[in-house]
Amino acid sequence: MKAHSPHSGPHQPAFRRQEPDARRLALIEACARVLARLGAAGASVRAIAVEAGVSPGLVSHYFSGIEALVAATYAHVEDKVNEAIDEAVNAAGQNPRARLDAFVMASFAPAIADPQLLATWIAFWSLVTARPAIAAQHDEQYSGSRARLEALLGDCGVPAERQRRDAIAVSALVDGLWLELCLSPGCFSAEEAGAIARRFLDTLI
Template identity: 70%
Template sequence: MTTQPAFRRSEPDARRLSLIEACARVLAREGIAGASVRTIAVEAGVSAGLVGHYFAGVDALIAATYAHTGARVDAALEAAVAGAGNDPADRLEAFVTASFAAPIADPELLATWIAFWSLVRARPDIAALHDEQYRGFRAQLEGLLAHCGLPDAQLRRTAIAITALVDGLWLELCLSPHELAADEAAAIARSALTALILPARR
């Protein structure tokens, strides 16, 4: 009888990624309070000590998870815009409504996102990641708005309003999924978008 291996080695990058994904799942399920080294390690199917081998500490793992999740969102939004053709209005609408379709509208991702928000005030490194993410999101939105003919003077405020709307709908989608469905959120975002940019374009 041949004894099977007690564990399998992984490519360092693959193991890093699996830890990050496990961290995201734990954050989504239990919130920041449950995101301990041991819980995350169990979720990833490894021992607790391994976390220290790949990350400087649990704080660094959480920050890496934030960065990874943010990149996922960015990529999905970019793909949605790229697939929307050349009409500026179509591209803008695709950008906004992509937030309420797969893979972004995933409840797990939204819950993870809220966990990150709750860390911003107490953790300067998380705050820096947030600011970066936020600037990128708003810059892209301002660009799309400019191509739609929105006057420069209104770009900033309109972008802030739309971002706030999207974030607020994300919140509701995550906190009260029984009250608001993703497709209704998308519909609300679409009509609100029209209402917000309509007055300025005529």
């Protein structure tokens, strides 16, 4: 899920002729790579500056501190995942069950069931209990995802009084399958994960 920024030549400034938004994005992508490789404990301004090929001062120019950069990176990674899921749902057409299946199955696609993306998420999760801003982002992300799932379940005829709990159950199943698929991809396939999830959806609808 991460995008790689171009490498500059050995004697060229890393951000020559780049627009400010591109510079900010390159720092966010560098932060994501550092988080995946070193974890939250290794994500310092210096480490991210080295990864991006810039001075620590340039990082400080765009972000007030490491916490602000990590928060921006969390939001960026979340947006990329949501974009991939939205694309899958939109490609499924107008059939409610097809759209629900697409929402669930998107988590098992290679772009999301990716060990490096998992490493980045683990770094974020490790900060949830320690940093209120990250905890708030996590709660907002989970609530938004669950609300989308509730709406898809409702479109499939699940009664309103069941939608919240059913969405929590589906989310927990999908998250567990996604986690195991990232950690141990040889144990079962994305197709098997999808079949398990669809069978569970059959019991709800």
